[in-house]
Amino acid sequence: MSTASATATDMGVFSWLWGKITNFVAERGMQTVVMQLESASSTAAANVLSTSVKRFSDPTDFFEALNLFIMFCTALGLATAVAVTEFLEYTVFDTIRMRGKTWQVAHELFLVMLRRIEDSGGKLNMVNCINDTHLNTVLEEAEVSAKRHTFRSSPGKGEDARSVGGAGSDETGPKYNGKFTANSKEVCWFFNSGQPHRADHLHPDGTCKRNHVCDKWVSNKGPGGVCKGTEGTKGHSRAQCDNPHRCDTKVDK
Template identity: 35%
Template sequence: MLSLFVHSLPGVCAVCTHCKDTITPAHLDAACPLVVGIAANAQLFATKSLAGSPTLTYSLTHEMAAHFTRPVVDAIMGIACAPCQGAQVDLKSTAYTAANAVVKAAVYGHASFAEASAELAERMDAATTDLEVNKIRGALDSLKLGVESAIHTSSGVLAFCWAKISTVLSKRSDPTFKLEVGKGKAASHTATLVRPKNEAEFYEMIHLFIMLTVALGMASATIVSKFLDDVVYSAIRMKESWKVAHELLMLYFREIDLDPMRLMHMGNVYRRGGQDTLLSEARRNAAAFFRAGGGNLQLEGAIDTIKDTKTIKPNGNGDDKSKRPCADFNAGRPCKQLKPDGSCVFAHACNQFVSDKGPNGYCFGDHVRPDCKYDDAKKLKAPAK
């Protein structure tokens, strides 16, 4: 009877609480590739290490994975971990211990190719084993090839990810099937923003954005959800249209992406203030990009391309009210972040870090950084804490 009773009990098997056994082979909860992979990705962003690359094998849909390929993910990682503008990178730090990390530093704009080449040459002289020599020699060869795919300018990681997500939706109706061979990596770093055609598409983009940022390890689901609640859903609760909410989201991406100090993120940008100013700008942008008729009507969604911004020429003026000095102005380059009238969105002031103007203090004189005559004893290579 006891044997009959035991055999009549339903079978008991342990199911992974994270992936629900959708990932094989069977594993313990703590060893679930879904959790372990995301934790490892988050560690890469936390340490700003270029020695590895985020793994998205189990975290994205097949459709998303086709757009966020390895070169794209590497580029996102490189730009997200870039130092603040004006800071000098120490290629001898732990973040660049691996030879391939030095190559990535040059490709993604952390350092110049000359600096990376000099660092690898110095390591070659100090190498004592054949294995070390071969690794460095391979890195030098990769450095030569990396010139073609180097990222010289960037509109920011979050805006890039959002634009890339928009192409996931827009490509669904594209009947063209491609197999591209031998195409340069640099082409993978360009994304055109296709604004959603309706509210449903907007919410789907939000869903995919949460999936991507969590999978990459850029932020936790809680932080991303709170950020979207503050920016998007609070605007909709105030009876703003979804179009205004979309443009407001883009403006907050801009605030994070273009922060020269790299202090803004999804967890603190909304509390920084300026909500009324950004909301007013979002309303104007929504009226311009989601126009119902007239010139430049986009029947397949409003398309915002890099070509549009290139028609604006810099007029040499900066924004005197901005508290952020322009990196392009200090480097002697034409300004890239422009207002419709051609003036720069940042202040044309010296971005030399100094120690006597509080945390993240700049010289902010009316000259470029190479001409700065600030007290040498107070000049810093990195922002003051």
């Protein structure tokens, strides 16, 4: 789903509700659009409700939308207040306060997590998705999305042109040289996902700022423990993890 333009047929109920709320806040009013879809077989066409997600330039609008999201989720019986607020604490407020990210990145992480819930076929909800999701994976996805949707003509004082909201291009930055920082405590998402390294995640000489070790969850390292290549084939990534203690869900005890 492209949250900037996806219709309700591509959305789950949470994404659709968020889209309606963002339009309401952005335009100070909401109009529900009913679309008549023509069927190739000339059978009765279905009526669907359409919306798209608005990105805000003012954080006040974003937080107002979150307040309305809590209200509608609880009023419509989609989730309890405890479940919604715990979900927002993890996806939004922890992202800003503890992870040091911008509110725009927090917005995108919120959307990424909603979509994962909706795409899980009922396996994930606002409570268990927190423990059943690789944070590095979804956070990198959110940062990429925030960079795409939040554009500034020039970086502010003290800001990197390649940071979220900046106008920098990875084409002008360093290129990955095949090396990584072995003493970094952070695990590289690009190494584990097989995606090309972005310039803002590299040192000036092209060395990755993070450690290239497996981030697969394991059962023998306590809450939130990951492999980090301590067992199994040397240099393996998440997809090739053969650590005997590997597991598909995060250990929380």
